[in-house]
Amino acid sequence: MNKVALEESAKNxxxxxxxPSLPLVLKKLLLSRDETLQVASAHCITxxxxxxxxxxxxxxxxxxxPEFLFEHLSSSSEVLVWxxxxxxxxxxxxxxxxxxxxxxxxxxxxxxxxxASLKMNNTELHxxxxxxxxxxxxxxxxxxxxxxxxxxxxxxGCALKEAVSSPVLEVAAEAVKATSAFLRKDHQxxxxxxxxxxxxxxxxxxxxxxxxxxxxxxxxxxxxxxSRDSQKAILQRGKFLLSTLEGFRSACRLAxxxxxxxxxxxxxxxxxxxxxxxxxxxxxxxxxxxCDSMCIPMVMRHLEQTTQPxxxxxxxxxxxxxxVIVPHMKEKFSxxxxxxxxxxxxxxxxxxxxxxxxxxxxxxxxSSFLYCMCLNLLSAPEKTGPPSAEELSxxxxxxxxxxxxxxxxxxxxLAFLSDRQYMEGAARQRQHCILLLFYLAYVHEDRxxxxxxxxxxxxxxxxxxxxxxxxxxxxxxxxSIYVLAVCQDKDSVLHEQLHSSLISIS
Numbered sequence: 001m002n003k004v005a006l007e008e009s010a011k012n013x014x015x016x017x018x019x020p021s022l023p024l025v026l027k028k029l030l031l032s033r034d035e036t037l038q039v040a041s042a043h044c045i046t047x048x049x050x051x052x053x054x055x056x057x058x059x060x061x062x063x064x065x066p067e068f069l070f071e072h073l074s075s076s077s078e079v080l081v082w083x084x085x086x087x088x089x090x091x092x093x094x095x096x097x098x099x100x101x102x103x104x105x106x107x108x109x110x111x112x113x114x115x116a117s118l119k120m121n122n123t124e125l126h127x128x129x130x131x132x133x134x135x136x137x138x139x140x141x142x143x144x145x146x147x148x149x150x151x152x153x154x155x156x157g158c159a160l161k162e163a164v165s166s167p168v169l170e171v172a173a174e175a176v177k178a179t180s181a182f183l184r185k186d187h188q189x190x191x192x193x194x195x196x197x198x199x200x201x202x203x204x205x206x207x208x209x210x211x212x213x214x215x216x217x218x219x220x221x222x223x224x225x226x227s228r229d230s231q232k233a234i235l236q237r238g239k240f241l242l243s244t245l246e247g248f249r250s251a252c253r254l255a256x257x258x259x260x261x262x263x264x265x266x267x268x269x270x271x272x273x274x275x276x277x278x279x280x281x282x283x284x285x286x287x288x289x290x291c292d293s294m295c296i297p298m299v300m301r302h303l304e305q306t307t308q309p310x311x312x313x314x315x316x317x318x319x320x321x322x323x324v325i326v327p328h329m330k331e332k333f334s335x336x337x338x339x340x341x342x343x344x345x346x347x348x349x350x351x352x353x354x355x356x357x358x359x360x361x362x363x364x365x366x367s368s369f370l371y372c373m374c375l376n377l378l379s380a381p382e383k384t385g386p387p388s389a390e391e392l393s394x395x396x397x398x399x400x401x402x403x404x405x406x407x408x409x410x411x412x413x414l415a416f417l418s419d420r421q422y423m424e425g426a427a428r429q430r431q432h433c434i435l436l437l438f439y440l441a442y443v444h445e446d447r448x449x450x451x452x453x454x455x456x457x458x459x460x461x462x463x464x465x466x467x468x469x470x471x472x473x474x475x476x477x478x479x480s481i482y483v484l485a486v487c488q489d490k491d492s493v494l495h496e497q498l499h500s501s502l503i504s505i506s
Contacts, residue, residue, distance in 0.1 A: 023060050071109065212237065417461050
């Protein structure tokens with residue numbers, strides 16, 4: 001029976017408002033021992049829900065139809081299992097489905113069915129089962145615990161690990177979405193948290209993404225392959241990478257949430273002499289290492305072909321969260337990012353996408369990332385002594401207010417820094433931020449503007465301060481002196497008036 005015929009039959013069997021006969025009739029068919037009638041009943045339920053979900057979903061739930069659909073997930077009939085997946089997915093759109101605790105009683109059936117279906121050669125069955133699992137994991141209320149036993153949680157994780165490794169891209173993509181939802185704090189098993197198994201799941205997810213990315217890169221266009229096909233492949237790869245990064249971000253969020261829970265720090269049953277691998281600390285260091293060795297290279301390769309604001313927003317939020325997840329590594333990680341041109345990359349993103357009010361969330365993420373990275377770099381300077389607490393506090397406030405206002409390309413930023421017109425308030429603060437960014441980039445060998453242009457811009461900036469009788473924050477003054485020193489060559493001569501002024505300030 002096709003979809004149109006099903007919808008017509010659904011209209012024909014609808015009774016008057018409040019008529020309980022339809023759910024009871026379909027329930028009776030579900031309970032029959034005839035598989036054909038069971039499948040027909042599931043098809044009719046689906047058609048009714050598609051046609052009139054608000055009217056019939058609560059009635060079906062009150063009639064306990066989800067209970068019998070969950071039971072049918074153990075059937076050996078792939079058609080009946082697929083039909084039951086479909087019905088349950090539609091019923092999951094109704095909040096009553098969760099408040100009546102159907103998912104708590106049915107989640108074991110879903111997991112067992114997924115494990116069994118993944119051994120079959122039926123892609124559509126895999127996709128529909130994972131779609132149902134994702135809906136349940138996403139919509140389950142936080143206050144109602146879904147996995148009531150560690151064994152069931154472990155089985156769910158194993159099913160997802162197998163699914164994300166599927167050679168069928170559509171199946172792996174659906175499994176990645178389910179993994180992201182699975183990484184919610186309230187879905188984790190009771191302490192001890194099984195960090196080792198979470199790590200294995202994330203490794204499988206990242207490896208599948210890397211494999212797909214590499215496969216696409218290794219393919220060479222044959223003959224007159226159209227640019228449209230090439231663009232389609234790039235978009236497909238970007239979509240899968242975005243889902244993977246969202247899953248990884250969920251893991252980062254989980255690590256941050258567990259930092260405030262002593263019972264989640266490590267396994268209390270581990271012997272004191274044993275190597276503590278299954279701990280939050282080990283999991284956090286894994287996240288940093290995995291981001292460094294897998295996420296960053298995959299994103300940078302993708303950037304060579306296209307730039308997606310949504311993807312970069314997730315990616316930079318991951319980098320930002322890692323400063324919190326592994327605080328003892330934040331300075332070292334920041335230096336590595338700065339040396340890999342991440343100051344330039346983030347500024348280019350802001351200039352390209354964040355002018356005016358466009359992409360405000362991306363602008364916020366870029367600014368927060370730059371703020372933390374710059375403070376980390378300034379806290380552990382390469383060329384000078386560490387700043388005082390007062391200096392850091394001043395710079396922190398300056399960056400916090402100034403970074404969101406910067407969305408200009410490098411030549412425009414240099415021109416703004418060179419402007420000797422009267423400056424005050426936010427405009428001067430923005431100049432201070434621009435100078436600090438150029439300074440930190442130069443310290444870490446990311447020299448994306450010419451030294452001669454930067455020298456002239458900084459000199460004009462200092463002359464402007466002198467004209468207005470201003471004294472910049474000490475960190476800004478130190479950065480100015482450093483930039484003038486490294487950019488000055490035999491043809492660069494300090495303005496005589498500025499030379500005497502610098503001596504008096506220092």
